[in-house]
Amino acid sequence: MTYCVAMNLSEGLVFVSDSRTNAGVDHIATFRKLYIFGVPGERLIVLQAAGNLATSQSVISLLRQRLKGKGPHLCSVDSLFEAAQLVGKTMREVVSRDAEPTMSAGVDLTCSFLLGGQIGEEPPALFNLYPQGNFIAATPDTPYFQIGESKYGKPILDRALTYQTPLDHALRCALISFDSTIRSNLSVALPLDVLVYRSGSLEVPKGYRVQEGDPYFEEIRDYWGGGLRRLLGELSSPPDGYWN
Amino acid sequence: MTYCVAMNLSEGLVFVSDSRTNAGVDHIATFRKLYIFGVPGERLIVLQAAGNLATSQSVISLLRQRLKGKGPHLCSVDSLFEAAQLVGKTMREVVSRDAEPTMSAGVDLTCSFLLGGQIGEEPPALFNLYPQGNFIAATPDTPYFQIGESKYGKPILDRALTYQTPLDHALRCALISFDSTIRSNLSVALPLDVLVYRSGSLEVPKGYRVQEGDPYFEEIRDYWGGGLRRLLGELSSPPDGYWN
Numbered sequence: 107m108t109y110c111v112a113m114n115l116s117e118g119l120v121f122v123s124d125s126r127t128n129a130g131v132d133h134i135a136t137f138r139k140l141y142i143f144g145v146p147g148e149r150l151i152v153l154q155a156a157g158n159l160a161t162s163q164s165v166i167s168l169l170r171q172r173l174k175g176k177g178p179h180l181c182s183v184d185s186l187f188e189a190a191q192l193v194g195k196t197m198r199e200v201v202s203r204d205a206e207p208t209m210s211a212g213v214d215l216t217c218s219f220l221l222g223g224q225i226g227e228e229p230p231a232l233f234n235l236y237p238q239g240n241f242i243a244a245t246p247d248t249p250y251f252q253i254g255e256s257k258y259g260k261p262i263l264d265r266a267l268t269y270q271t272p273l274d275h276a277l278r279c280a281l282i283s284f285d286s287t288i289r290s291n292l293s294v295a296l297p298l299d300v301l302v303y304r305s306g307s308l309e310v311p312k313g314y315r316v317q318e319g320d321p322y323f324e325e326i327r328d329y330w331g332g333g334l335r336r337l338l339g340e341l342s343s344p345p346d347g348y349w350n
Numbered sequence: 351m352t353y354c355v356a357m358n359l360s361e362g363l364v365f366v367s368d369s370r371t372n373a374g375v376d377h378i379a380t381f382r383k384l385y386i387f388g389v390p391g392e393r394l395i396v397l398q399a400a401g402n403l404a405t406s407q408s409v410i411s412l413l414r415q416r417l418k419g420k421g422p423h424l425c426s427v428d429s430l431f432e433a434a435q436l437v438g439k440t441m442r443e444v445v446s447r448d449a450e451p452t453m454s455a456g457v458d459l460t461c462s463f464l465l466g467g468q469i470g471e472e473p474p475a476l477f478n479l480y481p482q483g484n485f486i487a488a489t490p491d492t493p494y495f496q497i498g499e500s501k502y503g504k505p506i507l508d509r510a511l512t513y514q515t516p517l518d519h520a521l522r523c524a525l526i527s528f529d530s531t532i533r534s535n536l537s538v539a540l541p542l543d544v545l546v547y548r549s550g551s552l553e554v555p556k557g558y559r560v561q562e563g564d565p566y567f568e569e570i571r572d573y574w575g576g577g578l579r580r581l582l583g584e585l586s587s588p589p590d591g592y593w594n
Binding site: 261314322334338 | 501503505506508518519522525531533534546555557558566569570573575577578579581582585586587588589592593594
């Protein structure tokens, strides 16, 4: 499985992905699922992938290969909307290439992507690309998207995240969402890939990898676990009616 | 959908169920999913159901009808293990009755149950009955079971609940688990049915229904939401590396 979350907030964008892939519980591996395209001072495009790894890797390889070609590519398109259209088209291209009926029967070849970034003067944007290659955009009402194993980590985002949440706070919230998911589901695991982008900077951050034993991640997961137990203790006791 | 949780702890048993059923988003209804069988001073058996409502209601009706018959029934069996076997058998009976191939093709007729309680001198027990009618028992290592829409509410149970957790604390933890699920998923909703049983009492509690606007539930969900946001604010800021 996989878990990726991306946020489009007033101060900028936050992306966090895990790196576990699995086919059954005895076939697990580590693959990066966060990919960066960009030209400093001009554009940043971040992609996060879930679903069939052969498909998503092929999509990324084609997108990279074409950066040198004459056709439209991620470093030539004029808007993130065009970038999302291009990625959707490439997804359909790869799936039709591989979908030979007698060989792929019963195999789900599809994948999904989150695509976020900023190009030139455009405001930053974030898209959720469905397996069909169509997509929706995040808005201030719904400023985040998840793909993959999203349920365990959703409650904290639903409770604590709004469009106005500062980046620093939002990043903590995303990391806690990952901690909750990792504790409850074996198919999501460290290392995590983190990338934070400040709106308008047009920088191309390298991103940060949270490895097993990362001191900050350890600190906040311990503090969070203790804090939750403390908070439960602070709730008042259920009244008599509850004990009937 | 449905969400039910049951716990078998050192002090006793906790059961909480929601009451929403749905077939599509425009066909929702309220049905109780927590059923009580018992003889004060002798036995308590609590059942919680998820899955096909026609099947689970038929199972409960047959179990109730047979309380007056001569065959083995829930108020005559000598142990909770036998009770679980009886419920499993009744589940298979109902599904085979309804599984007429030409009419039920493509319809999932199965349901699942949590069954907990205490009979006489036996220690309390809790079983998770799979759609096939077979079952597993909770142990001090894994003192709780969930059925239905379980993922949103699992992280808080995984973090805060152990076999030694006092009943009062465990009930708050279960209610928070429901609040998290209700906020993130439309198919789980109030009212909730709550039943707490103190080990060895052999009482047959009536249980409590948490309706929309229940003052205690409102109080703890507000406090919890505020507490989580406060806790996020208390986490230290991500170090510089995270911002690369």
